[in-house]
Amino acid sequence: MPFFKQAMILAAGMGTRLQPLTFHLPKPLFPVLNRPLLHRLLDQLEEAGFRKVVINCFHLAHLVLEMVGSYKARAEIVTLVEPSLLGTGGALRNALPHISKNEPLLIINGDAVTDLDLARVVNLHRHHGAVASLVVHEREPWNDVTVLDGRVSGFNYNGPDAMAFTGISVLEPELIRTIPGDRPSSLIDTFKAVIDKSGRIQALRADQIAGHYIWEDIGSPRGYLSAHKVLFAGENNRCLVGQGTELPGGLIWKDWVSIGDRVSLGSGVTLCRSVIWEGSDVPSGAVLEDCIFTPYGNIIS
Numbered sequence: 581m582p583f584f585k586q587a588m589i590l591a592a593g594m595g596t597r598l599q600p601l602t603f604h605l606p607k608p609l610f611p612v613l614n615r616p617l618l619h620r621l622l623d624q625l626e627e628a629g630f631r632k633v634v635i636n637c638f639h640l641a642h643l644v645l646e647m648v649g650s651y652k653a654r655a656e657i658v659t660l661v662e663p664s665l666l667g668t669g670g671a672l673r674n675a676l677p678h679i680s681k682n683e684p685l686l687i688i689n690g691d692a693v694t695d696l697d698l699a700r701v702v703n704l705h706r707h708h709g710a711v712a713s714l715v716v717h718e719r720e721p722w723n724d725v726t727v728l729d730g731r732v733s734g735f736n737y738n739g740p741d742a743m744a745f746t747g748i749s750v751l752e753p754e755l756i757r758t759i760p761g762d763r764p765s766s767l768i769d770t771f772k773a774v775i776d777k778s779g780r781i782q783a784l785r786a787d788q789i790a791g792h793y794i795w796e797d798i799g800s801p802r803g804y805l806s807a808h809k810v811l812f813a814g815e816n817n818r819c820l821v822g823q824g825t826e827l828p829g830g831l832i833w834k835d836w837v838s839i840g841d842r843v844s845l846g847s848g849v850t851l852c853r854s855v856i857w858e859g860s861d862v863p864s865g866a867v868l869e870d871c872i873f874t875p876y877g878n879i880i881s
Contacts, residue, residue, distance in 0.1 A: 584683045585630040585702055588675055589621055590747075591690035592638035592662055597800045604876040606640045608690035609647050610798060611857060613811055614822050614840055617798065618647055618690060626655050628699040630686070634678055636671045638662040669765035672756050681753050687767075689747035693807040695794040696748065696786060704789070705750035710782035711774060712755055715748040717786035717795065725783075732781040735768055746786060746795055801872060801881040808855055812836040822858065 595602030601610075608618040618635075625633055633655050637644035641661045648659050658678045666674055672687070679685055686702055688694075696715065705713035714732050716725055722744035726734035749767075759770050774781055786793055796807035812818045819833050822841035831845060834852040839845075843856050846864030856862060857874040870881040 584632070584680055585628070585686070585699065586632040586634070586679055586683055587625050587630045587686040587688065587698070588634040588636070588672065588679075589618070589625075589688055589690045590636060590668055590671060591618065591644055592636045592641075592665060592671060593691070593799075594639050594665075595691075595799065598804070598879070600877045601872065601874055601879065602639070604640075604874075606637070606644060607799060609643060610691075610804065611838075611840060611855070612693055612798070612807060613820060613838060614858075616647055617693065618644070619651055620693070621688065621690065622651055622653065622655075622657070624695075625698060626653070628697065630655055630698070632656045632658070632679070634658045634660065634675045635690075636660045636662055636666075636675065638665050665764060667764040668767035669759045669770050670761075670763065672751070672767065673759040673761045673765070676753070676756050679753065679756075684750045684752055685756065687747075687749045687751065689797070691797055691799045692747055693794065693796045693798060693811070694746070694748070696746075696789055698748070700789055701748060701784060702750055704784050705782065708780075708782040710780040711752050712771065713750045713782040713784050714771070715746045715784045715786055715789070716743040717746060719744040719746075719795070727783040730783055732771065732783045733775060735772060743783070743785075747797070801879045804872060805853060805855065805870060805881050808838055809836060809853065812838075 591608040595607040609616045645659055684705055723742040724737055725743045725745050726737040727743050771781055794810050796803055796810055798804040798807050818836035820838045824842040825839055828845050828847055830848050832850040837851040837854055839856045840858035842859055844861045846862055848865045849862055850867045852869040854868040854871040859875050860873055872879045
């Protein structure tokens, strides 16, 4: 019998590595192939059968609320505006009144681009019967999780067999209830407390969930551009052009390029491995390589 699937998208962070862009737009609203990442995540969760999605927000919360309001949802969506940053643990504790007390909760970071089967992640968690399950993989420079006999047994580990936490996890409500409700906290600290008490945290290897999969963290300029590179891989036409954008004669583009809606491109422009945001004005003769070009400023990776 199908069970009730619920998820939470963590979308409250400040996005300091992507300033000055995040002064104007929070990370979960960054366009990925011309679509807000938050909408992509909601699509993915709905297609996987999740019937309720909780989203926390703090930084530029009004923009997150507007973006959720523009999404034509089939699932129930609950947005929680935090009065101050609660951290990943505090955010979950704050969401406790809004989730089912009898079903596990999938958590995913609002800056993750992935095609992993999130319903399968929850099914594997239920199969192992752990209080929490973390999706892990090998990915420099984030390898710092100790995995032993299929369990997560520690953090801040730098051995040769260390693995990286993808930011995708599944928690039982009983664990969320142990998170302090009177102060900000980190979810990692909650996991450490479970390990200290000999509780079971299951390690779900991403390469065992899917032989080939996409996972990219857009929280840095390099990660944001890398996500586009991966998504364009295998495409015949690697130049995406948004609505209301006209390509001028003499435009040169190389490798891959994502151009948003209503972009003005001057003459003699060269584009390579770059993302041009909606409403941008690219001057004549510009050469953009490994660049995020926006109306709010530009970042070269």
